[in-house]
Amino acid sequence: MKKAMIIGASMAVLLSSCVSQKKYAEMEAKQKETQDLLNTATVKLNSCLEEKASASSELKILQDQVGNLKNTNAALLNNVGNLATLSTKEAENLERSLESIKEKDLQIKTMNDAINKKDSVTLALVTSLKGALGNLNDEDIEINVEKGVVYVSISDKLLFRSGSYNVSEKAKNVLGKVAKVVNDKPDIEFLVEGHTDNVPIKNKVLLDNWDLSVKRATSVVRVLQNEFKVDPKRMTAAGRSYYVPVADNSSAENRAANRRTRIVVLPKLDQFYNMIEDGMKKASQGGN
Known part of the structure; x- marks a missing residue:
């Protein structure tokens, strides 16, 4: 009888270990999948920002070219004095120069229109979010634009209880207002980022700060x-643990600021550049 009890206890320990290892493997796989999604979204965002900088540089080059062409024309007119006395070659040069200016001006207008349209869309989104959310305390929610990207940062004290990843009923009211805005703009995609402070956490459910930040992001995504x-195809959930703080973790106030969930609206720069490309084609056809 005693031997049977020992064997039974050993089997229970082995079964418990198997279940624990299985749960751990599932959580590891889930964390890897979330990290892969985050890396993809980060690469996309960085690529978009680099492309916008490239477009601005190209716009400056075009503007300089137009200025040079205008100076060339002015010099031609000053040297000749009267169009009636222009030689055939000079007249042809002037005509080509004027056509080139016309085409460059159309290209610049197209790029400016595309940039202005993108800025207008961003401004409209920020205005809609601020209008929907109303006069919430700046410590609880913050909306800003950095390099053309819209960020909505929500404090954890509004969304969650300490150490928890269950969204509070009060927070659902806020998320409902955000959802109303994004549902009205079906073309936008966004990333939900969970952030923690650097105070270690580990319990029966959570392995560490990585785990908490990911679970908080996925909780917000599920509510939305x-x-x-x-x-769901428009959303990506990701955890950043405590590695992207907004302040050092030396005080309770700073740690509270670092505990947040961010909604990052991902710019669709492919649409922006398609607009420029179409405009360039029209400008070229118009010049010809």
């Missing part, structure tokens, strides 16, 4: 999807 019908 299940309760407010936001298309």
Whole structure:
């Protein structure tokens, strides 16, 4: 009888270990999948910002070229004095120069229109979010634009209880207002980032700060999807742990600022450059 009890206890320990290893493997796989999504979104965002900088540089080159062409024309007119006395070659040069200026001006206008349209869309989105969220305390929620990207940062004290990843009922009211804005703008995609402070956490459910930050992001995504019908294909959930702080963790106030969830609206720069490309084609056809 005693031997049977020992064997039974040993089997229970082995089964418990298997279950624990299985859960750990699932959580590791889930964390890797989330990190892969985050890396993809980060690469996309960095690429978009680099492309915008390249477009601005190209615009400056075009503007300089137009200035040079105008100076060339002015010099031609000053040297000749009267169009009636222009030689055939000079007249042809002037005509080609004028056509080139016309085409460059159209290209510049196209690029300016595209940039202005993108800026207008960003401004409209920020205005819609601020209008929907109303006069919330700046410590709880913050909306800003950095390099053309819209960020909505929500404090953890509004979204979660300490050490928890369950979204509070008060926070669902806020997320519902955000969902209303994004549902009205079906073309935008966004990333939900979970951030923590550097105080270590580990319990029966959470392995560490990485785990907490990912679970908080996925909790927000699930609320947006299940309760407010936001298309899941438009969302990415990611955890950043405590590695992207907004302040050092030397005080309780700073640690509170670092504990946040960020909604990052990802710019669709492919649409922006398609607009420029179409405009360039029209400008070239018009010049010809």
